[in-house]
Amino acid sequence: SKTYTIASIPGDGIGVEITDAAVQVLNKLSSSLSTFSFSFHTFDWSSKQYLARGWYMPPDGLQQLKKFDAIYFGAVGWPSVPDHISLWSLILPIRKALNQYVNVRPTRILRGTESPLSNCARGDLDWVIVRENSEGEYSGQGGTSHDNTPHAIATEVSIFTRVGIERIMRFAFETARSRPRKKLTMVTKSNAQRHGMVLWDAVFHKAAKEYPDIEIDKMLVDAMTVRMVLHPKSLDTIVATNLHADILSDLAAALSGSIGIAPSSNLDPTRENPSMFEPIHGSAPDIAGKGIANPVGAFWSAAEMVRWLGEESAADGLMQALENVTLSSVPLHRLQRRLRLRSLYHLGLPFLLPL
Amino acid sequence: SKTYTIASIPGDGIGVEITDAAVQVLNKLSSSLSTFSFSFHTFDWSSKQYLARGWYMPPDGLQQLKKFDAIYFGAVGWPSVPDHISLWSLILPIRKALNQYVNVRPTRILRGTESPLSNCARGDLDWVIVRENSEGEYSGQGGTSHDNTPHAIATEVSIFTRVGIERIMRFAFETARSRPRKKLTMVTKSNAQRHGMVLWDAVFHKAAKEYPDIEIDKMLVDAMTVRMVLHPKSLDTIVATNLHADILSDLAAALSGSIGIAPSSNLDPTRENPSMFEPIHGSAPDIAGKGIANPVGAFWSAAEMVRWLGEESAADGLMQALENVTLSSVPLHRLQRRLRLRSLYHLGLPFLLPL
Ligand SMILES: CC(C)[C@H](C(=O)O)[C@@H](O)C(=O)O
Numbered sequence: 001s002k003t004y005t006i007a008s009i010p011g012d013g014i015g016v017e018i019t020d021a022a023v024q025v026l027n028k029l030s031s032s033l034s035t036f037s038f039s040f041h042t043f044d045w046s047s048k049q050y051l052a053r054g055w056y057m058p059p060d061g062l063q064q065l066k067k068f069d070a071i072y073f074g075a076v077g078w079p080s081v082p083d084h085i086s087l088w089s090l091i092l093p094i095r096k097a098l099n100q101y102v103n104v105r106p107t108r109i110l111r112g113t114e115s116p117l118s119n120c121a122r123g124d125l126d127w128v129i130v131r132e133n134s135e136g137e138y139s140g141q142g143g144t145s146h147d148n149t150p151h152a153i154a155t156e157v158s159i160f161t162r163v164g165i166e167r168i169m170r171f172a173f174e175t176a177r178s179r180p181r182k183k184l185t186m187v188t189k190s191n192a193q194r195h196g197m198v199l200w201d202a203v204f205h206k207a208a209k210e211y212p213d214i215e216i217d218k219m220l221v222d223a224m225t226v227r228m229v230l231h232p233k234s235l236d237t238i239v240a241t242n243l244h245a246d247i248l249s250d251l252a253a254a255l256s257g258s259i260g261i262a263p264s265s266n267l268d269p270t271r272e273n274p275s276m277f278e279p280i281h282g283s284a285p286d287i288a289g290k291g292i293a294n295p296v297g298a299f300w301s302a303a304e305m306v307r308w309l310g311e312e313s314a315a316d317g318l319m320q321a322l323e324n325v326t327l328s329s330v331p332l333h334r335l336q337r338r339l340r341l342r343s344l345y346h347l348g349l350p351f352l353l354p355l
Numbered sequence: 356s357k358t359y360t361i362a363s364i365p366g367d368g369i370g371v372e373i374t375d376a377a378v379q380v381l382n383k384l385s386s387s388l389s390t391f392s393f394s395f396h397t398f399d400w401s402s403k404q405y406l407a408r409g410w411y412m413p414p415d416g417l418q419q420l421k422k423f424d425a426i427y428f429g430a431v432g433w434p435s436v437p438d439h440i441s442l443w444s445l446i447l448p449i450r451k452a453l454n455q456y457v458n459v460r461p462t463r464i465l466r467g468t469e470s471p472l473s474n475c476a477r478g479d480l481d482w483v484i485v486r487e488n489s490e491g492e493y494s495g496q497g498g499t500s501h502d503n504t505p506h507a508i509a510t511e512v513s514i515f516t517r518v519g520i521e522r523i524m525r526f527a528f529e530t531a532r533s534r535p536r537k538k539l540t541m542v543t544k545s546n547a548q549r550h551g552m553v554l555w556d557a558v559f560h561k562a563a564k565e566y567p568d569i570e571i572d573k574m575l576v577d578a579m580t581v582r583m584v585l586h587p588k589s590l591d592t593i594v595a596t597n598l599h600a601d602i603l604s605d606l607a608a609a610l611s612g613s614i615g616i617a618p619s620s621n622l623d624p625t626r627e628n629p630s631m632f633e634p635i636h637g638s639a640p641d642i643a644g645k646g647i648a649n650p651v652g653a654f655w656s657a658a659e660m661v662r663w664l665g666e667e668s669a670a671d672g673l674m675q676a677l678e679n680v681t682l683s684s685v686p687l688h689r690l691q692r693r694l695r696l697r698s699l700y701h702l703g704l705p706f707l708l709p710l
């Protein structure tokens with residue numbers, strides 16, 4: 001039986017609790033099935049350690065990660081470290097160095113949960129957001145001149161390359177093709193941002209010619225939020241830039257009930273590097289350590305990891321167990337993140353047993 | 356009695372119909388009150404004209420506009436002209452050249468209308484979004500190298516200056532101070548964008564010291580969408596960059612019922628240049644010329660113009676008339692833009708008479 005090696009990075013705040021719960025669920029899953037197992041290695045790369053020793057990852061941190069089959073990530077960010085330092089020391093370098101150029105963010109209304117929209121039944125919101133994860137607004141380029149003077153000026157430089165856009169479009173079209181509705185909506189802001197966004201449009205239309213079976217349309221990012229709220233059923237697969245998809249995927253999670261539910265997969269589709277799986281929520285310092293964080297997004301991310309490792313039916317089983325749990329719980333959107341972690345975890349176990 | 360000179364730019368699509376209706380309503384308003392009047396001058400700067408003669412504004416277009424007390428704008432954009440050409444030929448140069456560095460976007464649930472959110476009553480959503488309107492992601496800087504080759508690369512450069520951030524913060528704090536709740540929420544993405552957004556944060560915290568009576572908080576733009584959907588009541592005045600506020604204000608309009616309702620004011624607070632008032636919706640080619648566009652955003656924008664000109668009680672009267680109309684109409688969020696323009700206009704007249 002195969003053993004998958006997983007680098008686990010719990011990180012900060014509720015990242016620690018939900019990673020702990022996800023590891024238990026994954027171990028339970030593999031022992032129920034006994035066709036594969038996991039070997040976890042935990043890396044204590046966190047803001048707490050940064051404050052104590054001055055670094056998140058050691059100099060060979062990225063090299064160490066490369067040896068694993070996959071990476072499971074909790075959350076990073078803590079009030080006493082400026083966010084741009086914690087993120088650029090941990091999560092963003094991993095995404096970039098391991099060529100995880102795709103970030104997949106599915107959203108749907110899980111059984112037993114509710115949308116805050118009054119006219120949105122369970123099947124009406126079923127989206128996959130394909131996020132460009134390697135360039136664009138997250139290039140990190142730019143700088144500050146005349147700092148600490150009245151005429152300080154700072155720039156943020158977004159980089160868009162044809163290679164970068166082509167590969168994300170290909171992934172998005174293939175995702176759309178794998179789904180029943182075969183529909184792809186592309187998002188830009190090419191009316192106001194007339195360089196990179198115009199290139200993005202052009203590459204999209206060229207790629208579309210290779211996928212004549214996919215129905216396409218194009219939205220501006222501002223108007224897209226209106227469509228998500230008022231016409232959720234009209235959308236299926238969505239492709240957008242790093243920043244636009246970051247914003248739209250949080251909105252999607254809210255419209256499906258809670259940010260605590262939503263998973264994300266940072267993928268290197270070439271499979272030369274391990275991919276990384278993480279809930280889209282943050283470290284939630286306000287509720288950290290209380291055992292009340294909502295672990296659904298963490299469990300769903302774990303299922304996506306299992307799927308990426310090739311264990312399709314185990315992934316399906318885990319998702320089914322998860323929806324049995326959400327179905328039998330009180331409506332999630334009211335409690336949001338405050339759902340009892342332990343009770344949900346214990347509730348979850350019996351459902352995993354029949355697997 | 357004073358006469359206000361107004362430059363009217365109907366533009367494209369439904370911009371023409373709603374501007375026509377707004378001009379009639381404004382004339383009716385002034386003749387009912389007879390303490391001031393309007394003198395309109397219409398500029399046919401449109402995509403139709405561009406296609407016929409090759410330009411939107413004449414070379415001295417911006418100079419011509421400077422002579423007016425205010426500008427009333429319909430909408431710009433038409434399928435046969437790339438959006439980045441139409442917008443960078445008309446609306447964006449006006450905002451920039453006339454120093455309209457503030458864009459104010461109020462949102463609330465008008466009487467008789469409904470939010471698509473099931474847990475959001477009329478008073479629960481009452482926001483003013485203060486949008487930086489002169490720099491940031493709309494600087495227009497950047498370019499493309501190696502165009503039409505496989506290694507094409509394009510950049511978008513966002514510019515943030517201390518001067519630009521300070522003046523928008525001042526306006527935002529004053530706006531918050533003018534409202535009962537005295538609360539300002541500042542939005543950035545300073546965890547991922549570590550140059551301009553970090554400067555934005557720093558200037559905000561410095562400005563906050565001068566406004567100790569204002570309660571402040573800080574949100575990341577992605578998490579802000581979640582808060583708008585799940586906790587609308589927790590927000591009041593909001594300040595954000597050009598792009599972030601563009602996205603959030605469309606979302607706000609959707610959450611209040613329809614993009615067709617929402618107004619916007621492009622202001623030069625120094626009053627050295629005329630300010631410009633426009634609904635936030637676009638030219639809606641699909642319904643243009645059918646007389647079915649929703650004119651509420653146009654009328655509300657007209658009321659904001661009247662207020663900016665100093666005619667407070669006339670503005671209040673117009674808003675009251677408008678809400679009498681929405682109250683007596685069928686729920687707007689169902690019909691959205693498809694509300695009959697003429698019937699609403701005619702319905703509106705009787706309500707204006709008692710002024
Ligand atoms: C933590 C932060 C850098 C991150 C992002 O913006 O990508 C988060 O918001 C996400 O969506 O994964």
Ligand SMILES: CC(C)[C@H](C(=O)O)[C@@H](O)C(=O)O
Nearest residue numbers: 191192222442446447601635
């Ligand atoms: C038309 C477009 C340039 C404009 C913008 O992005 O500013 C519009 O979306 C708006 O919100 O006024």
